[in-house]
Amino acid sequence: MRRSSEDTKAVILTAARERFAADGYEKATIRAIAADAEIDPSMVMRYFGSKDKLFAAAAEVDLRLPDLTALPRETVGAALAAHFLDRWEEDEGMMILLRTGVTNEVVAERMRGIFAAQLGPPAAALCGDPAQAPARAGLAASQVLGMALCRYVLRLPPVVALSREEIVHWLGPTLQRYLTE
Amino acid sequence: MRRSSEDTKAVILTAARERFAADGYEKATIRAIAADAEIDPSMVMRYFGSKDKLFAAAAEVDLRLPDLTALPRETVGAALAAHFLDRWEEDEGMMILLRTGVTNEVVAERMRGIFAAQLGPPAAALCGDPAQAPARAGLAASQVLGMALCRYVLRLPPVVALSREEIVHWLGPTLQRYLTE
DNA sequence: TGGCGTTGTCAACACCCGTTGGCCTACAGT
DNA sequence: ACTGTAGGCCAACGGGTGTTGACAACGCCA
Secondary structure (H helix, E strand, O other), rough: OOOOHHHHHHHHHHHHHHHHHHHHHHHOHHHHHHHHHOOHHHHHHHHOOOOOOOHHHOOOOOOOOOOOHOOOHHHHHHHHHHHHHHHHOOOOHHHHHHHOOOOOOOHHHHHHHHHHHHHHHHHHHHHHOOOOOOOOOOOOEEEHHHHHHHHOOOOOOOHHHHOHHHHHHHHHHHHHHHHHH | OOOHHHHHHHHHHHHHHHHHHHHHHHOHHHHHHHHHOOOOOHHHHHHHHOOOHHHHOOOOOOOOOOOHHOOOHHHHHHHHHHHHHHHHOOOOOOHHHHHOOOOHHHHHHHHHHHHHHHHHHHHHHOOOOOOOOHHHHHHHHHHHHHHHHHHHOOHHHHHHHHOOOHHHHHHHHHHOOOHHH
């Protein structure tokens, strides 16, 4: 046997993540993914069952938020901005979710769940009033996702031109205000 | 003849805008648009030539920004936030562009042009330094588009629950800072 | 060496898409 | 009343999609 089953499964998954991140669910065809993986399309079906299941496997995402309550309170905004920039550049899972969540209700629901589960608790811990926490988490999400949209997806030139430090400088106070003031 | 040529063309365009806004370019099929308009798919081709041209006709957008320099300088942030909320709720063109610009390079380029041409000049007029203007316009775009993404596209429940006044209250100072400070 | 399960290939199915051309139908002008 | 034309419908083409099943090559184990 040329390769182990697990090996080719990993090769397919890597190719799938790249295609889904670049093209979104609809335009990323199984044939194209298989071609990238230098393999037959039927192998994708054998190992993942269906395009839906392949996407589900490719779209597993963890925000990996640090423990914001362990930081000096006045630095959480900048820390969040810096963390999301890193996360977005090292994990194509972010792009996968955003590129298809915009036109796919199932994926949108998944994004809602991720942000509620992972951004909600730290927001609640930071702002005193638990009733305000979800709104504040939502506001922070709007700025973080908006930056990602403009910089990595739409690639607005002035936003792409910003350095990491500049973005942290501008978004830090915004997130700080949304979460703690 | 049942209807005038212009009438059915308008009916098709209305149906197309709704479908494109709801589903994006790929998932909005000509057959579905024609069914909504209660007409044969071939009529769409006769009146608009191709799906691409139909989309181009459906995706004409004008931000209709007010003259920000005519307002008291300390109110431009809130004015911008309020204006974009209105614009987003009354014109499905915004949704059309966002839903397909995310996975379509041609439409993304169109969005870049719209924001550069329409948000750039007011930003340059507001902040003293012309060299900083594009970056500031880009930052404002990131917050405005991020809010639209979370509220109207992804429908994050806490963001949907926010009232118009609350959004203006939270985004106003952010946009004010991006544009004028 | 002979068998057998695993890995991979090939061809095809059934479906949906954008698009096309021919045909029908109803009105306007004479 | 007849005809020309414009609005509308129908059936089909060619291509691409996800998915399936039969078949071939390889390497382990007895």
